[in-house]
Amino acid sequence: MSQTTEPTADGVPPHRYTPALAQQIELAWQDRWEAEGTFHTPNPVGPLSEGFDRVADRPKAFVMDMFPYPSGAGLHVGHPLGYLGTDVTSRFLRMDGRNVLHPMGYDAFGLPAEQFAVQTGQHPRVTTEANIAAISAQLRRLGVDHDTRRTFATIDPGYYKWTQWIFRQVFEAWFDPETDRARPITELVTELDAGTRQPAPGTLPEGQSWAELSPVERRRVVDAHRLAYRHSAPVNWCPGLGTVLSNEEVTADGRSERGNFPVFRRPLTQWMMRITAYAERLIDDLDRLDWSDSLKQMQRNWIGRSTGARVRFPVSGETVEVFTTRPDTLFGATYLVLAPEHPLVEALTADVWPDGADPRWTAGAATPAEAVEAYQLQASRRSELERQTEGRDKTGVWLGVTATNPLTQRQLPVFIADYVLTGYGTGAIMAVPGEDTRDWEFAQVLGLPVVRTVQPPADFDGGAYTGTGPMINSSNEQLSLDGLDKATAIATVTEWLVANGCGEATTTYKLRDWLFSRQRYWGEPFPIVYDADDLPVAVPDSMLPVLLPEVDDYSPKTFADDDADSQPEPPLSRATEWTTVTLDLGEGPQEYRRETNTMPNWAGSCWYYLRYTDPTNDQQFVDPELERYWMGPREPGDVGGVDLYVGGVEHAVLHLLYARFWHKVLFDLGHVSSEEPFRRLVNQGYISAYAYTDSRGFPVPAADVVERDGQFLYEGQPVHREYGKMGKSLKNVVTPDEMIAMYGADTFRVYEMSTGPLDQSRPWETKAVVGSARLLARIWRVVVDEETGEVRAGDVEPDDDTSRALHRAIEAVRDGMTTLRFNIAIARITELTNHLTQAFPPGTAVPRSVAESLVLLVAPLAPHLAEELWSRLGHAGSVAWAQFPVAEDRWLVDDTVEVAVQVNGKVRAQVAVPADADAATLEAAARADEKVVAQLEGKTVRRVIAVPGRLVNFVVG
RNA sequence: GGGCAAGUGGCGGAAUGGCAGACGCGCACGGUUCAGGUCCGUGUGUCCGAGAGGACGUGGGGGUUCAAGUCCCCCCUUGCCCA
The missing domain is CATH 3.40.50.620 (HUPs)
Structure with a gap:
């Protein structure tokens, strides 16, 4: 925006695009953008x-x-x-x-x-x-x-x-499984009152109907339907942080993602969001999104849909329902396993051990009830993660009863074992040791029979065979699966189960409901108060926002890392003037107690x-x-x-x-x-950086390491090069501020965009940034005379070569911009610039149309430079609102093209032909070339492939 | 262990199944400069050859094809996600 006219002390031309000039231009344009x-x-x-x-x-x-x-x-x-x-x-x-x-x-x-x-x-x-x-x-x-x-x-x-x-909207809604969508909670109440809808299973008090309930009981039923609901269930309690965490915030080894403290499963009453109601839509709609396949796969894995069947087994007057992804192996089921916490365990447990009970099944207890009680206690001390760990010795006890396999009528002993979890499926499984690794291990420990129903390969000598193969040992009078493949067998047996009332096809998800409350200060307060019945009531819209109160102490009460029995105590609960509030929510002024949890960071x-x-x-x-x-x-x-x-x-x-x-x-x-x-x-990818450690293994400042003859030296001493995330601990941080001070923001921008496609990770290399600085200086030089500061653009027509170079660049830059491969856009701009530098040496006029197009092409990447040149070219408005160049088709095709001539797939010659030459012309031109003649001499041409505009290939014998 | 992605010069990376290595860094040489950690130019996959030229070459092995970095199968390695 201002012309530097200082003389040069060091031989640098007065109007060169130097870092100092770049700084000046950038700051001026940033001010102008803001002002305008x-x-x-x-x-x-x-x-x-x-x-x-x-x-x-x-x-x-x-x-x-x-x-x-x-x-x-x-x-x-x-x-x-x-x-x-x-x-x-x-x-x-x-x-x-x-x-x-x-x-x-x-x-x-x-x-x-x-x-x-x-x-x-x-x-x-x-x-x-x-x-x-x-x-x-x-x-x-x-x-x-x-x-x-x-x-x-x-x-x-x-x-x-x-x-x-929005929380209120979620709170005031329920999920209607019939229409598969959320609806206002008031509509649920209307339908319940009218008797046109029954409460969801498990929400009514035992043996009562909606009509019989008191108003408070009805509210509890309605609350249990909400998309945001309070629920007492085992949650991830982290004493070290003093807060509960969502499943997503707990690492695979049972620690907090933030802070790496141990996490315990404890039953606590917390706010939950019913994300599981949306599991199917969250999976299905991925297909309609333009996301990378790997990302969609991560979401699918997390939601964890598995299709299978529920199968009902009669057990001493009760019915145990199991979920299995492999109903095809039902003929191979030799026992059942319930989670130790399964609600039917007590009802099913036999009074005494049947005669001849296997000592491995009874854990040495005098009665089944004794064995069950001891085992349940033991299981409650294990984390869910620990219970799922493969390779751990399998344990379990028999309930003293058997179930009936609906296909074989075989009596299957019923166990409880901690490798079966309550949260997944129905909390009960049919065990097929022949085809499931965990069931196999359990069967080995307890001496249970194995029936193979999938034919393993001849050389298979392992335990459970989890691979594919034809079905075997799977027939009765009504049904035979023998010889079928897995998918057909699943379909066939599921059909039989439905027809005989023994089960049905079903889908389950790994996704759990979202634990939504945290015992922290620095989060959104819930728009919720509790009334005299201790039931939650939403704060009306007119009273929002519920402001975060000022407190003296921001910390939740934290505990020793391993104090699993500690109780959450949120910081807001200590703001006693805030927690109790008198409101008129339509029933006259009443005293309410505020929710003291806050919302999670998400x-x-x-x-x-x-x-x-x-x-x-x-x-x-x-x-x-x-x-x-x-x-x-x-x-x-x-x-x-x-x-x-x-x-x-x-x-x-x-x-x-x-x-x-x-x-x-x-x-x-x-x-x-x-x-x-x-x-x-x-x-987007990550930028990582080299780090260097000395002989003691300590990081040294990466900026001060020099390379000499392939060796890396710090203060003259050799250091070891490593590669990792940029960070303070590795002493390898480079900041944009440093780069901007060294070269300016435009150079930094162009360098970052030039090192690869946006979605790719790449290492940072400060010494390579100079390449981008040189490019911008060359672009500047195409438009501005370095010696005089005069604009070089003149009213001359571009020659054909220049027009072709320009329009090819336009086409490629547009492609790079739309596919986020800015590196190829920059490469094509570089080629165009190099062409212009050669074609129009200093002192000659550059065709104005070409110079302007070049500035427009680089404008998204180096906006300050482009603004300055655009303005020097005589334009009053911002280049940000100028029209991006459009390639003209006529310049995208050459009159003549060089075509490769191959013999048996190896390039042997180049021939020039008209761009629109057909296959016959191409072949004739190739045969006329003397190198080709020499190659073909004395050989039989068996076939000729001629691709117009590309190549000719002679296949000779 | 399962799933997904990716392996191309010294480095970052190009390449609708059609001439591998665009563009940049680095390096070498030359020029400009009192000087160079400046700028400009030329060259730069490997091997053989003085040269012209030739052979080889995209992690390894097989396959499809007139033609494979690209498509298919197996394996190895790395990264990410889930166990």
């Missing part, structure tokens, strides 16, 4: 609709990142990779004629700020807001095109008011994308018209959603599953028109 509101995205209606006329005829594009947690450490060069990917995309789409929404916000509730607050006494809001300010300054300096009017943090009361409102990120579309609305969580405009389906059957969502793969199951669940609830209740939140999702 260049990146303000107009909404069709409402307070942000100013300027919509300008974009009314454009298709919309909603592009966003997973918003960051504002950590105090700031950003290193790995963080902006995704942010720059969406920035280049949004700038490209704006230039290509879209109305682009590219916002950014902060996911600001969470543990680190709270833990810092506990240590320092500083309110978490203070540190969090300081961190937000620091990160936004870093983002601004990168030159990203966020509409900052739409920026918010999840801790803003104006935002979490609506997080609470709540705020479940719907933030919706708020970007209407960030200032204080009447609704989002204006339906704005949701339809930015998120709505494009055609009937389309799921809608954000057009491009970029973020780390670490959120593959947690955030992405929770957000999809909330979105579907909001869809069912009619609050949004889109069925899914994120239409297209891309996981």
